[in-house]
């Protein structure tokens with residue numbers, strides 16, 4: 001309990017130091033500049049105003065398409081949020097996850113349940129009509145996942161843009177993004193390699209307040225935990241019964257937050273403290289002394305603090321390993337699933 005109070009205090013200090021915008025507003029007019037470079041002498045940086053002049057309808061096109069598609073298929077919201085993590089977590093936020101060729105990240109077995117690619121393609125083709133050759137697939141993915149999160153009741157955060165797309169993508173790199181079987185030390189090492197910290201790990205894991213997992217992902221946890229032929233004892237017994245009933249087949253799915261699966265709230269943390277985490281990587285967060293106090297704080301403080309910190313940590317995640325500036329490797333792809341050279 002003492003630990004929880006201390007962690008709440010720590011979080012409050014962090015939140016006060018990093019205020020989050022609510023809904024983005026117009027950025028105003030900045031005068032007569034007619035190209036992006038003159039606004040940004042340091043053109044290797046992302047900018048909140050990157051598309052103001054070169055594609056003013058950028059945010060609107062993304063928001064409209066995300067709204068249309070997620071109304072028809074609400075499961076696309078969580079899918080997009082996962083997709084951006086799998087992009088940024090492997091060689092940075094460079095749309096490498098979207099390239100679709102033999103040996104690409106997307107073709108790796110670990111990517112087989114990723115979804116949302118068609119929506120990104122649809123946004124890109126609309127974008128090419130209004131602003132041909134100007135908007136990267138990496139920026140589209142970052143904007144679309146933010147809009148999808150917001151539509152599910154999550155926070156809104158202003159994104160800085162100007163990413164370029166990678167020209168290559170390798171399946172072997174996919175191991176850089178954590179699977180459901182790492183321990184907390186492994187997760188922390190991965191997040192540290194992105195330049196993220198323990199708070200980012202706990203708060204971004206809260207993305208599992210929405211969406212689903214395939215039963216295949218948790219079968220060993222349910223039926224053969226550590227080679228025991230039994231169930232992971234850290235799962236609350238009644239919940240374990242429920243999961244075993246739901247997960248008779250590997251191809252079934254189970255909600256990551258069994259109480260409010262379609263709402264972006266702090267219920268995930270409340271579940272974890274009751275032994276109702278679906279992934280072992282989630283449940284581990286309440287056992288480890290480095291992460292448990294933060295889980296407690298988000299469980300006890302209601303959704304607002306979680307959402308505010310989620311926005312702060314997402315804004316960090318979407319800046320990981322970006323390619324920017326004309327002088328650096330990368331391109332603005334014409335089609336998100338193919339590099340412009342056609343080689344990949």
Ligand code: HEM
Pocket residue numbers: 075078079081082085113115178179180181182187201204205207208210211212213214215217256279281
């Ligand atoms: C901390 C390390 C993480 C691990 C080990 C992890 C692992 C997983 C796994 C195993 C699944 C289920 C996939 C399946 O069965 O098909 C999943 C789903 C999901 N993950 Fe994560 N994840 C992590 C972090 C994140 C982050 C940082 C985000 C976003 C910010 C995220 C967003 C999601 C979402 C939204 C889903 C549901 C997808 C859907 O319903 O289509 N995850 N994650």
